[in-house]
Amino acid sequence: xNTKLRxxxxxxxxxxxxxxxxxxxxxxxxxxxxxxxxxxxDMAASVDVKTQAELQDQGATHFDDVxxxxxxxxxxxxxxxxxxxLIRGMGERDEYTGAPNTSVGFAIDDIDFxxxxxxxxxxxxKQVEVLRGPQNTRYGQSSLAGLINVQTNDPxxxxxxxxxxxxxxxxxxxxxxxxxxxxxxxxxxxxxRISIFxxxxxxxxxxxxxDRTDTNGRDELNLRAKLRFTPNQDTKIDVSLIHADYDNxxxxxxxxxxxxxxxxxxxxxxxxxxxxxxxVEWKGSPNYVLTSKTSLTNSDMLYSYDDExxxxxxxxxxxxxxxxxxxxxxxxxxxxQSRIFNDSTAWVAGVYASNLEAxxxxxxxxxxSNTYSMKKIAGFGQLDFAMTxxxxxxxxxxxxxxxxxxxxxxxxxxxxxxxLWGANLSYSYKYNEANTAYIGITRGYKAGGFNPDQPAGxxxxxxxxxAETLMNYELGLKSNFAEHNLKTxxxxxxxxxxxxxxxxxxxxxNWYFYTENxxxxxxxxxxxxFDWQASKNLQLFGTVGLLRxxxxxxxxxxxxxxxxxxxxxxxxxxxNFGAKYRNTSGFYAQSDITxxxxxxxxxxxxxxxxxxxxxNARLGYETEDFELYLWGKNLTDNKYATRGFYFDLDxxxxxxxxxxxxxxxxxxxxxxxxx
Numbered sequence: 001x002n003t004k005l006r007x008x009x010x011x012x013x014x015x016x017x018x019x020x021x022x023x024x025x026x027x028x029x030x031x032x033x034x035x036x037x038x039x040x041x042d043m044a045a046s047v048d049v050k051t052q053a054e055l056q057d058q059g060a061t062h063f064d065d066v067x068x069x070x071x072x073x074x075x076x077x078x079x080x081x082x083x084x085x086l087i088r089g090m091g092e093r094d095e096y097t098g099a100p101n102t103s104v105g106f107a108i109d110d111i112d113f114x115x116x117x118x119x120x121x122x123x124x125x126k127q128v129e130v131l132r133g134p135q136n137t138r139y140g141q142s143s144l145a146g147l148i149n150v151q152t153n154d155p156x157x158x159x160x161x162x163x164x165x166x167x168x169x170x171x172x173x174x175x176x177x178x179x180x181x182x183x184x185x186x187x188x189x190x191x192x193r194i195s196i197f198x199x200x201x202x203x204x205x206x207x208x209x210x211d212r213t214d215t216n217g218r219d220e221l222n223l224r225a226k227l228r229f230t231p232n233q234d235t236k237i238d239v240s241l242i243h244a245d246y247d248n249x250x251x252x253x254x255x256x257x258x259x260x261x262x263x264x265x266x267x268x269x270x271x272x273x274x275x276x277x278x279x280v281e282w283k284g285s286p287n288y289v290l291t292s293k294t295s296l297t298n299s300d301m302l303y304s305y306d307d308e309x310x311x312x313x314x315x316x317x318x319x320x321x322x323x324x325x326x327x328x329x330x331x332x333x334x335x336x337q338s339r340i341f342n343d344s345t346a347w348v349a350g351v352y353a354s355n356l357e358a359x360x361x362x363x364x365x366x367x368x369s370n371t372y373s374m375k376k377i378a379g380f381g382q383l384d385f386a387m388t389x390x391x392x393x394x395x396x397x398x399x400x401x402x403x404x405x406x407x408x409x410x411x412x413x414x415x416x417x418x419x420l421w422g423a424n425l426s427y428s429y430k431y432n433e434a435n436t437a438y439i440g441i442t443r444g445y446k447a448g449g450f451n452p453d454q455p456a457g458x459x460x461x462x463x464x465x466x467a468e469t470l471m472n473y474e475l476g477l478k479s480n481f482a483e484h485n486l487k488t489x490x491x492x493x494x495x496x497x498x499x500x501x502x503x504x505x506x507x508x509x510n511w512y513f514y515t516e517n518x519x520x521x522x523x524x525x526x527x528x529x530f531d532w533q534a535s536k537n538l539q540l541f542g543t544v545g546l547l548r549x550x551x552x553x554x555x556x557x558x559x560x561x562x563x564x565x566x567x568x569x570x571x572x573x574x575x576n577f578g579a580k581y582r583n584t585s586g587f588y589a590q591s592d593i594t595x596x597x598x599x600x601x602x603x604x605x606x607x608x609x610x611x612x613x614x615x616n617a618r619l620g621y622e623t624e625d626f627e628l629y630l631w632g633k634n635l636t637d638n639k640y641a642t643r644g645f646y647f648d649l650d651x652x653x654x655x656x657x658x659x660x661x662x663x664x665x666x667x668x669x670x671x672x673x674x675x
Contacts, residue, residue, distance in 0.1 A: 028480075033107075033129045033149035035138055035348045035382050035396070036333050041478050044394060044426035044438035046132040046491040046527050048073075048543070052153065055122050057580060057590055059618060059631050059670060061166075061174060061199065063120035063128065063150070068594050068614070069576040070130050071527040071545030073146075074569050077642030077660040079303065080203075080218060080248035080269035081118035087132050088495065089523050089549045089570030090145035092503065093602070093643070096319075096513040099372050099406055100358075101449050101501075105135060105143030108150045109226075109240040110277045111295045112327060112354070114142040118271050119244035121222040123164070123176040123197035126151045132527065133472045133493060134444025136422030137380055137396040140352065144446040144468065154238070155191035155228045156180045161675045168631075168668020171202040171214070193226040204663055205251055207261045209311045215251035215266035220244075234283040244273040252660045253309050255649060259661060265316050267305035274298050286337035293329040307364075308649070318363040327354035341385070349381040352400075365510060368453055370408035377401045382424075390431070396424045402447045414450040420467060421445065435479045442472040446501065451514040462556060465515045470497040485533035490526065497521040502567075502603050506557040507647075518553030521567065537584075541592075542577040555603065562603060571597035571611075588620035588629070601644030607657045612640035627672040637665035 029040040029049045040049055048070050050060075060066045064082050067075055076084040076093035084092050091103045095115065106117035113119060122128065128150050135143040159181035166174035180193040203216030223243040230236050251266035275297040282290045304318035331350035339346055354376045361369040382396035403417035426440035448467040451458075476491035500521040505513045525547040532540045549567040578592025594614040601607050615636050620629035641659035648655050 029127070031129050031131075032151055033131055033135075033138065033147055035331070035350075035380075036346075041436060041480055041487075042428070044428045044440050044474075044476070046474060046476065046489075046493065048130040048132070048527075048529065050128045052126055055125060055128070056672075057618070058592075058616075059629065060122050061176075061197070062122055063117065063148070065122070066128065068574065068596060069543065069592070071529065071543045071574055072132060072525065072547050073130060073545075074571060074574070074596075074599070075642065076569060077252070077662065079118065080216070080250050080252075081120075081246070083116060083118050085117065085148070086569050087130075087146035088493070088525070089547055089567045090495075091569070093569060094503070094513075096362075099404070099449055099452070100356075101447065101515070102142045103145040103446060105139045105147040106150075107139075107147070108242065109152055109224075110279055110293050111240070111242065111275045111297060112142075112325060113297075116271065116273070116299060116301065116323070117148070118246055118269075119222065119242070119273055120148075120150055121197050121199075121220070121244070122150070123222065124153050124162070124178045124193075124195040124224070126153045132491075133474065133495070134422065134442050134470060136400075136444045137382065137398040137424050137442075140376060140378055140398065140400055141402060141420060141445060141447050144444045144470065152195070152224060152226070152240075153178075153180070153193060155193040155226050157182055157191060162672065163675070164670065164672045166668055166670040169666045170204050170663075171200070171217075172666070172668055173200045174198065174670075188230045190230075191228040193224075195222075195224045197222045203249060203251070205259055205261050207251060207263060207266060209262045209264050210266070215249050215261065215263065217249050219247040221246075236281045238279040240277045240279075242273065242275045244271060244275075246271040250303070250305055253305070253658060255309055255658070257657075257659050257661070259664065262310045263306035264311040264313070265306045267316070268302050269304075270300075270302045272300045283335075286335055288335060288338055289333045291329075291331040291333065293327070293331070295325075295327045297323070297325045299323045315365055316363070320361050321358060323356065323358040325354065325356045327352070329353075344386050346384040346386075347381070350379070352376070352378040352380065368408060368410065370406060370412075370452065372404065372406050374402060374404040391427070391429050394424070394426045394428070398422045400445075404447075404449075406450060406452065408452055410453060412452050414452070414464070416448060416450065416464070418447060418467060420447060434481050435477065437477045438474070439476075440472075440474045442474075444470045444472060449515060454512055454514065455508050455510075462514065462516070465501055465517050466499050468497060468499050468501045468517070470495050470500075472496075486530065487532075488528070488530045490528040492524075492526050494524040495522065497523070500551070502551070502555070504555055504557055504604050506604075514556075516556055518551055518555065518562075520552045521550065523547065523549045523567070523570070538579065538581050540579050543575065545574040547572055547574075551603075557604070566600060568600045568603045571599040573597045582622070586621045586623055588622050589618070591615070591617040596640070601641075601659075602646070605646040607644055607646045609641040609644060609659070612638050614638060614640070625674050627670075629670045629672075631668055631670065633666045634663060635665060639664070 074086045075082040078094045085104045100115045102115040106113045131147045135147040161179040164176040176197040178195040182189040199220040202214045205216040207215040225241040227239040248269045250269040254261045277295040280292040301321040308314045329352045334347045356374045358372045378400035380398035385393045399421045401419045406414040424442040428438035430436045446468045450464045473494045479488045499517040529543040549570045555562045575595045580590035598611045618631040640662045643660040
């Protein structure tokens with residue numbers, strides 16, 4: 001093990017060995033992203049769940065605010081929000097080809113936002129679930145690396161409301177309001193929940209050419225509505241509607257790697273999404289529960305940037321997308337009365353179908369436009385066999401057919417089709433009420449694809465890439481020491497990737513981007529977390545992710561030896577430790593520190609980021625109806641990079657490293673009122 005990881009391993013050991021004092025009980029958490037709703041303690045998988053209380057305590061209003069605090073979850077700062085996410089070192093850092101092929105699944109209220117997860121507002125959110133490792137049997141081919149599932153709050157049978165206002169440095173202004181309740185006083189009356197959240201900020205950049213401070217700013221609006229109907233005691237219908245209007249700037253790059261930009265034509269990063277889902281649960285006598293999930297999305301996106309980052313009148317890169325998708329899932333879940341094999345085995349079976357259509361136009365030294373569609377049809381199932389009251393074996397299988405079609409104005413036409421399968425097998429043993437151990441094997445998959453818009457003369461074998469598969473091995477221990485109010489999870493994993501898909505690029509009078517298969521890759525490490533209610537007033541918490549990666553194979557266009565090197569955007573460690581204090585007098589205080597190791601920026605050069613630390617803190621006063629907080633992010637004002645390139649910007653034959661900086665120190669005030 002790398003010597004720089006030893007302090008973190010020592011910290012994990014000390015945490016797990018500690019003996020806390022008796023205090024108030026920590027509440028169990030139910031994970032909805034599994035094939036059946038399952039207690040986090042009982043899931044044979046590496047899961048991180050952040051509840052509404054935790055999100056509010058951290059002041060998290062977007063998934064960006066908690067991303068780096070999640071073990072082995074990183075992102076690429078290629079956009080104004082975290083659209084490109086990596087789990088355990090696997091995922092995309094950009095998307096230039098017009099044919100999306102994501103590795104990390106992203107869902108909001110049963111609506112698929114994979115690859116376009118910018119609209120992940122966390123205002124009025126019930127919980128965020130991050131499942132690490134392949135989740136293909138649960139979520140299909142877009143979740144080879146893992147799945148992020150955002151569940152917003154449901155309507156309530158009673159009236160409640162909340163309003164929140166935040167102001168801070170960088171011209172930060174946030175306002176949110178929520179109302180919920182029944183439509184009438186009648187029994188089983190329909191219920192509603194409506195939330196509105198508006199975010200505005202300048203983006204921490206000073207554009208000297210235009211004498212503006214808002215060219216990298218954010219202007220974001222999220223509207224959500226939920227309706228719940230219970231026509232009878234056996235039927236529940238949930239309707240979710242989302243309107244997201246993100247009109248963000250993108251002026252994040254400077255030739256001197258500072259917060260001062262010179263672009264005369266700053267970019268944009270916009271997303272206008274209207275989406276909805278209908279979930280119907282029907283209890284079909286005592287034998288099963290039938291769940292139907294239907295979703296529709298319609299998104300328009302624009303991504304652009306000033307090519308030379310200066311006042312020179314060169315080209316501007318501009319990419320516009322219009323994307324529509326539809327999905328339908330039917331899932332049959334057993335009840336206590338319908339277990340099979342002498343009432344020992346619970347079961348789930350289902351079918352899934354989806355259709356994605358997109359138009360994509362890129363303006364960059366010419367115009368390239370394309371149309372893209374993908375149809376998915378899948379069947380899946382899982383058996384949970386209780387060998388004894390303590391031992392359970394779970395086995396799941398998903399078979400999926402993916403067919404796509406791509407055409408562009410360059411005359412390229414691709415229509416690949418393939419049938420893929422994934423499976424999971426796990427054994428869990430509940431030693432006692434406190435400790436549950438598990439071991440699992442999962443086969444994951446990701447569809448192959450094609451590389452459009454390549455230069456003339458490109459060999460045919462470089463115009464496409466094959467499907468990737470991996471075997472994921474996990475060993476975990478989940479503990480809930482109720483008498484000590486301490487919860488701990490620790491998971492060791494090893495992922496063996498075959499035909500791993502890696503992105504690349506090269507310059508041939510223009511930049512060309514492609515995906516290729518290398519021979520193999522390995523991703524392995526440890527994920528651990530603890531939550532300790534040390535006393536009635538004091539809570540301690542922490543997470544650690546340790547990761548090692550390696551690549552085997554020779555890249556097509558690299559000028560250096562990639563074989564045997566670590567993968568890009570895969571830091572060896574990530575950690576978050578903190579404490580919060582809450583007094584009956586209303587005083588509240590919290591502080592946490594996040595540590596991220598250095599990592600390679602790309603698979604096509606050897607430049608790396610620097611390791612960094614981020615310190616956050618909040619002080620507040622809380623009553624039953626009113627809360628007020630003074631907060632600070634990145635209090636030590638550390639400079640850190642979230643994306644990096646290495647190329648010849650000035651056309652003088654000299655390559656330099658350029659980085660996109662994360663946000664500097666920010667102070668603000670948040671007030672929240674309940675009514």
